[in-house]
Amino acid sequence: MNKIKLTLLAVSTLSLSIIGLYGLKIQTRPLKAISPPAKSSTLPLSRLNPQILKKFLDNKDINSAIMHVELGWKQQYEEYVEGKLPSNRVIEVKEIRQTLNKISQQNGTKSALIYAIPTPNHLELILVTPGKAPIHKRISQAKREVLIKLVSNFRTTIVSPNSQRSEYLNSGKQVYDLLIAPLESELQGQKINNLIFCLGGGLRTVPLAALSDGKRFLVEKYSLGIIPAFNLLDFQLTNITKTQVLAMGASQFKNKEPLPAVPVELSSITSNKWQGKSFLNQEFTITNLKKQRAIFPFGIVHFATHAEFSPGSVKQSYIQFWNTQVSLDQIKSLDLNEPKVQLLVLSACRTALGNPQAELGFAGLAVQSGAKAAIASLWTVDDGGTLALMTQFYQQLKANPIKSEALRQTQIAMLKQQVTLKNNPAIRGSGSLPANVANLDNRELSHPYYWAGFTLIGNPW
Structure with a gap:
């Protein structure tokens, strides 16, 4: 516990607030958004701290991990757009599951939310569904450098209209095996038919529809979409x-x-x-x-x-x-x-x-x-x-x-x-x-x- 405390002293006010909310006995301060920096063309730093995220997930505290991701990426977007985004809510797993369940009851769509967070040493996958407790998978072979290289190669085969089917199926399967396959049994077991992806840097422009298990495209199995963060969306249903x-x-x-x-x-x-x-x-x-x-x-x-x-x-x-x-x-x-x-x-x-x-x-x-x-x-x-x-x-x-x-x-x-x-x-x-x-x-x-x-x-x- 002492080692965790020492680590937490170095993180931002945001991280301190999240951790304090979820049971670690530390001195907390009020939740406060970090002010956008001076206008710049450089990429804003994500407030998501991979070490803190790993500790939450190692402790099986998926709720705090998701809150850390949600708020971290929200602040990165705010810095990029040089202004405040609409929501200041702290979203919890319970609320995400309730929303997904409500939507399922209203229109029959059974949706799953997938967080995919690349880190230098591995890929963190978190699956949230309406029917079960969230699931975490750590993909050790998907180091950020390896994953980004595979994604880049996949996109290259897709954006060329003259590429051969074998090329884009094979390159798509390499990404599929890291991003989708570890969760596939759960998706099938819960009869999920819609996937919502909340993706980290390097993955936000993956052509998800063309990911392949080697035979079928992902879009043949699920309807798909991406979001910047769950707490930023308007989920009210309209016809x-x-x-x-x-x-x-x-x-x-x-x-x-x-x-x-x-x-x-x-x-x-x-x-x-x-x-x-x-x-x-x-x-x-x-x-x-x-x-x-x-x-x-x-x-x-x-x-x-x-x-x-x-x-x-x-x-x-x-x-x-x-x-x-x-x-x-x-x-x-x-x-x-x-x-x-x-x-x-x-x-x-x-x-x-x-x-x-x-x-x-x-x-x-x-x-x-x-x-x-x-x-x-x-x-x-x-x-x-x-x-x-x-x-x-x-x-x-x-x-x-x-x-x-x-x-x-x-x-x-x-x-x-x-x-x-x-x-x-x-x-x-x-x-x-x-x-x-x-x-x-x-x-x-x-x-x-x-x-x-x-x-x-x-x-x-």
Whole structure:
């Protein structure tokens, strides 16, 4: 106990507060968030202390371990976005399990929360489910350096549309064996069908859907999503099919590559099963966005435009409107939380894979924007692939109002070569396709490059 006390004297006020709450007899101080540092392009340090986390887990105190992770990552996000995030709650395992159980009773989705925390010496996995006490697994062969190398190799095989199936299945299995396989028996035993990942640095931009057991992709087994921290999310259930879509975008840009399929993408979304409005090019402005949402509280906002999650400060990441760029620190000015948008979709964004600042921006998108959930891509998919996926997604969302399941069904349809451009009635009635888009065939769309990068962030239901 004396050794533990000496170690704890060196940790932050945050860690002292958490530990004091959970039974170690030390002098505690009130819970106090650490003030953001001066503006900088360097990655904020996580307040998560691997040594303290290990001690909690060695003592089988998973509750305190999760609180330490939640608050540590929340403060890292606050430093990155240079401001306070909405929640100051200290979340406990009991509350997480109650929330998951309540959701299961309301919509039949049986969800599990997986914390994956890379450390220099091993990977810590914590599984929280509605039905059983949380489970901890320490993966000693997954040292951070080894894990990040495997993840990087996996992403390289996925983002190349010409890579062979054997390549991405094998590289995906190497990550799967460390991240998923240790928990698989519990997931199957509890009949889990939705996985929510709360991931540490280096893992936040893993294309989870394309992880593989060597034969099947992870998305064929579970619907998937990522979150920055459980205590930052809005878990109130609403029926998304009762809202309408505001689809906005640009096909032409002054200093960026054109997106010739965007006009068809926008019209295909709002001219079929979904009610809504679409606006293109000169009408894609912040002023018009706010004007339209003042007229009707569109619950889904779809941006078909360039967006970047970039290295450096939060100001380097942005969404491109027709006449301006909105940086990630300015995204709150779009007022997507007044009233709250249920789903924000960025259909043509790009993330600097493997960059820690870009990872934070991507994983925190829903929280920073004020939306309950977001869908964004880890890499820029060509115009045709994006059009095919988005058209299929909105069809699925009308039939499967659980957002994560709608995305899952879309990705499965693509990998099984069930999605077409030429013969898709939702697209066919929305305008003529550019030649390079019309020539994209079924076989190509089955490659994970076209579907695995699209990721649900935030509330999966």
